[in-house]
Amino acid sequence: MISKSANSFLRFLPSLIPHSKELIWGGISMLIYVICWPVLAWLAGKLIPAIGIGDLELVIQIIIQALVVFLVQKIAQFSQDILLAGPSLKISQELRQDLFAKLQRIEVQSLEKLSSGDIAYRLTEDADRVGEVIYKTIQDTTPCIFQLVAVFGYMLYLDYKLALATLILAPVISLLVGNFGERVLLASEKSQKQVSTLAGLLGEGIQSLPLIRAFGVEEWFQSKFNVQVQQHRRARYKSLKLLALQHPVVGFIEALGILLILAIGAFRIQNGGIDSEGFSSFFAALLMLIDPISHLTTNFNELQQGQASLKRLLEIETEPMDIDNRHIGSTLISSQSDIIFDNVCFSYSNGPQVINNIKLNIKTGSIVALVGPSGSGKSTIFSLLLRFIRPKHGTITINNIDLQGIKINDIRKKISIVPQRVNILSGTISEAINFGRSFKEEEIINAAKLANAHKFISEMSSSYNTFIEERGTNLSGGQLQRISIARAILGNPSILLLDEATSALDADSEIAVQTGLSQAMKGRTVFIIAHRLSTVQEADQIVYIENGSIVQVGSHDELMSKKGKYRDLCEKQFIRDLAD
Template sequence: MIPSSKSSFRKLIPNLVPYLKELATGAIFMLIYVVCWPILAWLAGRLIPAIGEGNLDVVLKIIGEALIVFLVQKLSQYIQDTVLAKPALKISQDIREDLFSKLQGIEIESLQKLSSGDITYRLTEDADRVGEVIYKTVQDTVPCIFQLIAVIGYMVYLDINLALATLFLAPMISFLVGKFGEKVLQTEERSQERISNLASLLAETIQIIPLIRAYGAEHWIQKRFNEEVDLHRNAKYKALKQLALQHPVIGFIEAFGILVVLAIGALRIQAGAIDGQGFSSFFAALLMLIDPISHLTTNFNELQQGKASLRRLKDIERAPREKSSDLTPIKTTTNKGEIIIDNLSFSYKDGNTVISNLNLKIEPGNKVALVGPSGAGKSTIFSLLLKFLVPQRGAIFIDGNNIALTNSRDVRSLMAIVPQKVNILSGTILESIRFGRESTKDQVINAAKIANAHDFIMNMPEQYDTYIEESGTNLSGGQLQRISIARALLDNPSILLLDEATSALDADAERSVQMALNQAMKNRTVLIIAHRLSTTQEADNIILLEQGRVKEIGSHDELMNKNGKYRELCEKQFIRNIKE
């Protein structure tokens, strides 16, 4: 169940505890700022009659006193705002860092259903909006509330009956602000959903611009983009209409209230309940209510927008998380790389069964190729080994450890994966191979040598400090793949997972990468997902999967001699003979 947005904002209050000193300092200067308002109203009450009487000395004296009060007030406001900005902005930072941390722990299956553009928007724009609401609450909303209390208190002091007549309009204004706020919240949620969709489409489009041009699909993608922009514009326009209507309605009520107060004030003066100077102070105080009411109205609308953003951030918090930190660590210190898959079955949440009663034993140091049609379960086996997915039945044992009962980080430390699509973050080559691990430069160089990457790295201008641009655009596909292999070998894993690591390369790049893979596979258990069966012939065992079951198993020669499905697939790829 989604908690109410109001209570969610209250849950952020403990984040302010480390900043009690700043909050206390800000509160002191806020108090000085607020107290200045009744003093200014009192001075205005003296100033107006003095102006009417033409008493220049008194007028100049009061103006001087008012300037001093204004100076003290504005200086206090500056100190208050700057001191309170730190804790408010720190909460925004904490929210973003906490959500990014939670993002690292979301179940892979759930994470893959989230749009990268939408996640990016939530952790940037939505987090910023929540931070702005917190800042405005601390820096503006709270002082405005205290200003209202102080000024109204002074008005009651001057004439309680006149003050009550003035405050009679307050419930009406509060009711209207609340109603408008509900509308703003609804329309803002729709607007933010639209901008997230737009961000998702934009992120996807940027990645495939070459493909769009190759197919001449510019007009089609432009049309889709324009439609999303138009939907966002319409949603945003509805939100702005709500805001545009609110200000004149509330402004009219405020103007009406002022006129009513003037009329009642005339009656009170006529009755002798208040004198001209007192009414001048009262009226000045009344005018001082307009600005904080306007601020509170605006801040209330922004609060509604912040609530919409907070709800979207809470969606990430509620996503299912991996449960592994409290599980047993790896028991053995001798990592051989033995894999046993015992009666394993797995189905996705949509009910699609991918693995069914699978039994396999892979000896340490063996090279095993997984082949078969798309959807046979090859990639799913990799995900199950890495604990990205959890089977519904059966178990996987690595070196005798049931990985379901073992800490996920420990399980993954035994393995490394070289994916088909190379994912390299921008940064230096050294950083890319380290990938956040505490390794010496010598260890990085050793991994690069095994991956056949050291020579080309040393020929680059900055060698290991060469900066890799976003998406690796300044390196070739073969160079990126060899860096990926070096990254995989850095921790000397006992199990290496190769997901068709050369399929996207040209012949020259494939040869250099294949040399790297041949060195990387020495003395390791290796599982290879292979669609091009020319890469499977050196495997100790080839496992042909169909609908999550083992259809055939054996060496290349054995399976070719069986005249079964594997031989049929090989012949389709023009691999006709037993290896010669």
Template sequence: MKQKNKINFIYLIGKLKGHLPTLLLGGISMIIYVICWPILAWLSGKLIPAIGQGNTKQVLIVILQALIIFIIQKTAQYLQDSLLAKPALALSQDLRTTLFRKLQKTNIIFIEKLSSGDIAYRLTEDVDRVGEVIYKSIQDTTPSIFQLLAVFGYMIFIDWNLSLATIILAPLIALLVSDFGGKVLKASEQSQDKISSLAGLLSEAVQGLPMVKAFAVEAWLQDDFDKQVKLHKEAKYKMLRLVALQHPIVGLIEIIGILGILTIGTYRIQTGGMSNEEFGSYFTALIMLIDPISHITTNYNELKQGQASLRRLNEITNKPIEISSSERGITPDRIDGKLSFKDVCFSYNDHKEVINKINLDIDNGKIMALVGPSGAGKSTIFSLILKFIEPSSGSIFIDNYNLNKVNTNYLRRLIGIVPQKTFIFSGTISEAIRFGRPTTKANIVNAARIANAHGFIEELPDGYETFIEERGNNLSGGQLQRISIARALLGDPTILLLDEATSALDAESEESVQKGLQQAMHNRTVLVIAHRLSTIQKADKIAVIEKGEVLEVGSHKELINRQGRYKDFCDKQFIKSY
């Protein structure tokens, strides 16, 4: 299911309607700011003849009047900028939170295809760029357009014949700005793609730095990083060069126009078409057009860069969301935890099937281990149970309810999962076990006791309020894994999914974690992905999976006696029967 709401600037500006009072006050300030420009041009027309005549009194009066207008204008400009900044920043904040909300609903398969650095860049830099465009559109581009209209209207009022020469230049400048804008958009997209790649590499480099050092390949990583930096520099330079070229070309056209107006204006004065005072006001107004044209040109380029960012943000909004909406589905009063797979098939993007007509029954309160080579489909079974993905065909049942018809959030609250690679957010141990769920301190402690974690937590200086650093650097792997088990047990789940939870631990840590796992599995339906077969010999059932198919199911002793694929695996790991 894809998102239909495409984010564009019209959609974003429409979101500003919730800030109408602030926008109204900002708009009034903008009108006052714009009106001051033709008044200043008119005062300039009065000032020039007074200077020429040496009329000091008149000069001082006009200067005082101009000063008052300047003060009014700058006050209005401050109010305009500060008032309009609030809705623009609120819009940027709303956009970022909306995108993050959609990101959390996006199908997990598509999230895994994006690098964490790229996603972080999109939700920070790209959103900031879009917010900046909205702010400048309101605070700078709009008053610049009104300034152009007001000042040019005053110029027409003074002498419409002379204004025709100015109008001729406008389409030429507009065509140039539009042409450059298209090129800037393309160059900006390339630049942002390169910086996203750089952000992704940087994220990987920080996480993998210990491994890089261990293999002494710092030079290789530096070379790869330098290449990405160079590619970004070249793409960015291409964009900046286009922007840099646009300004002198537009500026040259403006100067040619000014010189032409001076020539025509001189002729008009000589023929009596206009007075010196009128021409002074007209020429001042003409100079006043340069600044808004420059602002509009610059902001147009930034608009194009913002469009590139919007396209990248829409790549997130257009990703398929989870098919099973958490807002729909049944919520049974009681679930015992029996799981049944009936002819279940699954394939990614209609390619070769990862799961092929699997039939499995896991009785409630029993332990089933899934064994087989990497890529056999074991993790896919976990993803199917969690409804990260849905079967291409066949059905999965929990008790007698089709999994597709069960409310997703309700289902996931029934399941606890302990992954092979422990991931814990920074925060206190209490927060790590709670994991955003409403509960009591007693429940947290109870979950920690079952997970065999309470003892070491109590020995820490701050106990349950001990802060876990990023990536859990201040705790051992065994301690983190036991916290992960406590996190899984907090909601008293009916079903427990264990993904080889001790494979990365040393013998001493594994013993502590195994004790916690044994206590955690009591009276629960448990599925275990196991690579080390020594850890699952006491499972009620063992399913051997290979190439997406179930080859054999039975207890450890039964499968050993069957002399099949499981026996081969055991022989390779030097495991015998009881």
């Protein structure tokens, strides 16, 4: 949980310093805007008696003066809003950017536990709500507070006894607003949590629609979705009901207060404490307090909702971050890639070990296949090499340099991966291969050629400028996989990780991808995860892993000549092939 102090919007005050120029000019405009209110109350005090005695010339003169003051005030209000909008929107923009930057540094194992729909909701809806609170605080709440101070100061000047009598209402209204605010905060937290759950379910559902249809379970998922929608409606309705109740209650107290002030004012006039012109100004000033009080009440409720959103945003900061050693550590210069796993152990949090005393010595340019049952730890080894996670014990060295002491950017340049599930961002094919890096067109084409992708790309209407739609729906699985291979080998990494790169392809696509992989693997140290053992028989080393431990190591021929897990698995697969 985030502490209240950490959750406070006061944390954004230092962010206003770079915008001091706009804030100063905005503050001057705000001052002019606020000063106009007592002036208008003074003019109202002169206008009402003038109307009473029927002095048309004086009425017109006062109306013209009031119009001039109104014009000045509205110009000042426009300047204030424009000048103060920039800094407030900039702060909310920086908040969203900073949080997304932190999101990219969260440890992968923690990131995988977060719902993508929930994260999207936090960085959109929650960030927008926080930005709105920041904007309203600077642009609306602050002027309202100064308006209250200026107008009430003028009321004290007119009749301090009558002005102090109005303060009787202040504690009552404050208690009501505070009580409602706390209840609104709790209701908003529950409502926003429910929306996040709904967003997560919606995201999963959209991705799984073909699967849902394939199994004919549309009604089941619709029912599941309906339950979440109903829960969201109830949570949101509770929040809106509190807001709806607050306005009439506070409004009734305000109306009661005004009537009491009128009665007290009549008593003060009768006793000579104030004349009719002074009371007219006083009452006009009193009416000028209603609007800022209403604004502050509304803004306070939005602040409470904004605090719930801010709390959810700042929870991202509590997630464990990757060690950032961009400015320290060794830089890999050598193209050699000798890799040694020395008694490497790993476990997630306080759970059981999923990697147990792994010892491996891999020579530069060799091909290593990791095989074994699902959940044996093969993907964890990939995560250790990419330094998504860190060993609990033991070391992994490249060229006798501990992986933990190497700059993380150099690791990611040295080691590249072709994942099992192809993830290509929408954009042109050239952009998909380049993937945010700064390689030249010639280098991109060369990478595509090595990946056996250049031919089909060239045959497209727009060649490398062909647009890849979301989730790559306008390309085949084999084409997407070859683009993924080209992306991986662009920049000439010396270590290549292949995670079941052909497992989801048909025979023709697999041949095309295997050709690309064979070309991409030349001259590199390659790790292959494969359940289909026919794809790894040419590997220099085959490492059979079970329950996080190495059971057997050797070439295909060596392991087949022995009785063991690898030979048993091969025989099972060959039997299955024959049976098919």
